[in-house]
Amino acid sequence: MNALRRLEGVDWVRWGVLTLPSLFAIPSAPAWTWPLIALVAACSVPVLLLRTVRPPWLLPTVLVLVIAVTGALWVLRPGGFTSVSMFGATFFTLRSFGRLASAFAVAAATGTIVAWSITQHLGWLNALAILCVLIVMVLLAANRRSRVERLEQTELALARAQTAAEEHGRAAALAERARIARELHDVLAHSLAGLALNLQGARLMLVRDGASDDALAQVERAQKLASEGLSEARNAVAALREDVVPVERTVSDLLTAYRLDSGARADLVVEGEQRELDASVGATLVRAVQEALVNTRKHAAGAEVDVRLVFGADEVALTIADRQGRRPPDAPAPGYGLRGMSERVALLDGALESGPGEDGWRIQLTVPV
Template identity: 35%
Template sequence: MTDLPDDAPAAVSPRLAAALAGARSRRERRGRRLRPVLWGILVAVLVQSLFADPAPGRTGAHLAVALVLAGCLLPLAAVASGVWKVPTPAACVGFCLLVSGFGLVLGVVQPGTMSVLPPSVAVLTAFLILSRRRAVMLGAVVVGGLVAAEAVTGSGGGVVGVISQVLFCVVLALMAISLRQAGDNEERAELLLAQLEDAREAEAEAAALAERTRIAQDLHDVLAQTLSGLAVQVQAARRMARRDRAGDDLRELLDRAGSLVKDGLGDARRAVGALRGSRTPSLDRLAELVERYRLDLELDVTLSVVGAPHTLPDDADLALYRGAQEALTNAVRYARGARVTVTLRYAPGTTVLTVADRRTGPAPAPSALFTGSGLGLTGMRERLGRAGGSADAGPTPDGWTVRMEIPA
């Protein structure tokens, strides 16, 4: 019978929107639980009116009773059945005036009936839906109508009857106020709880962002500046090589070292940007990564994509990209001269990235240009694990395979 006014702000969080939707749903359920009461009142008024004198009929006073009874019961039936909803103040006032007005007239044309019930329904509805001020004004009009009807008919028990009817309306008004206050308090508590959760989440995100910013600054100070210094040294070495007319092999090596330092600076900047919340590398750049290892590091590597690509969560996308980067770096260190294949397979419900190297001769010594801490595979597994995936690495009869899988 009641509905939640749509006065919520336009832009709210999903949690707050869910709380508002829950409050609206509870109000609608409370309104539906009041419908049996309306049906009970409707049946009581109808039965009492059918056996009163004059009874509803087709002529004279009987026809007047029938018309007034229909005017009283039809709005009750419409609201009780859900055909007529009264969520707005205007609709509520209209319903209350119709029901109470025809109910009071019914008490005049058919004295002795339960004519107090329709006005009491109007009072209950007013205090459930309208503002307190409007409900009091409408209740005063209804009570005035009860007094006037008693003055006209004089069949309601005199002063005692009028007082009892007024008290009955007052009790219903107080009950409606209590029900509405309890519902409003429950809704307010749920909305405040949703806002508190949003505030806690925002505070946690702000703290995480501050920590990432601090780490990004440390990385920038330590890594990016070190690489910048290395780039300067490599550039100086290249100028000296040209001045001293060094061999082509040395100059090519220095050019390649400069290119690697430049790429390292780009990776460092992207890592710092990711910590600060900027866009992170993704599988969209996997072909670029493979091509860089093929050209700059002379790795015999090819990329194969199987299946229709689908979008992955950001953390899963980044985990696969970093895993491929780590696997290719290990291939440069331990499998130089081998043929490396990177396979990205999109399957229903999962995405698999495999980096496999196959060699025909004995394994070469690890490249001295690429030394690591031995924790690369461990970090790969941890990153994939946080994203809900897994990573396996192990030897094959003719090489080494790294397999990464993400459910998606």
């Protein structure tokens, strides 16, 4: 269900432009026009109340209907100000929606202007002047859409540049870690291994020659310290080469790649106290996001994606939802990807739910930690 949002001044202005001219015409309008006025008021409600109207074709449809109805009122009652609503709805449609909705809006407004010019017996110059107002609106809307597209392209280019810079920095850090790991392995670890072998040989020689217990104890202690140092050096090398990345960072990188590939919005919300997770838990969460994004690319290309990661006291919850703008059909049978995801979650004693939601596919899993 779409959430209501806090109304801003621009919302009230837009609603007033679409509705108030028709409402002000009620006292002088005949009764047979009241249903048309009521239709205009009803169609303007989605513009005022809802943040995202679903399905996506509903809002442009009602705006085109507002253009047609207010245009009819303008032609039938030329003394009113319903033309303000018609031109306002036309501009809003041209500015906010695609070519198909804009074409219908321009056609409806042009037909209204032609009909009004004929009924008012205007000369062709006066009719052309009114049409010029519509042409100016088309140009202004086209300019705004072009500016928005340029801004989006700029933001996309900046995001790609930032991602490239992050990857470059990450690659440099990994290269430095690998260099340090090689130095530790080739110098320190080898030296400690050789030291441990020499001390073992020294202990055997002392035993053969009947050395005192104190001398044997000192050599054995030195051998133990060398062995422990060798173990610590190997652990340090393994840690440097492993480069553990937090789950939220990995998921964020996956969503960034999806945004760059599809151009659609993909957001991550993290709640709770973030902490390092067990390797199996982290791998399960990351694989779930990967599989969900693969399915979105396959079945709902270009859909927006919302991911919510919640760190609880005893569990971690992950929700992945794509916004297709419609309820998808039920899957006849779970695919291999979802089946494998379910098996991984079951091995961790977690729970997995997946299926169609109101406006897209939704996957939710919970894993104990």
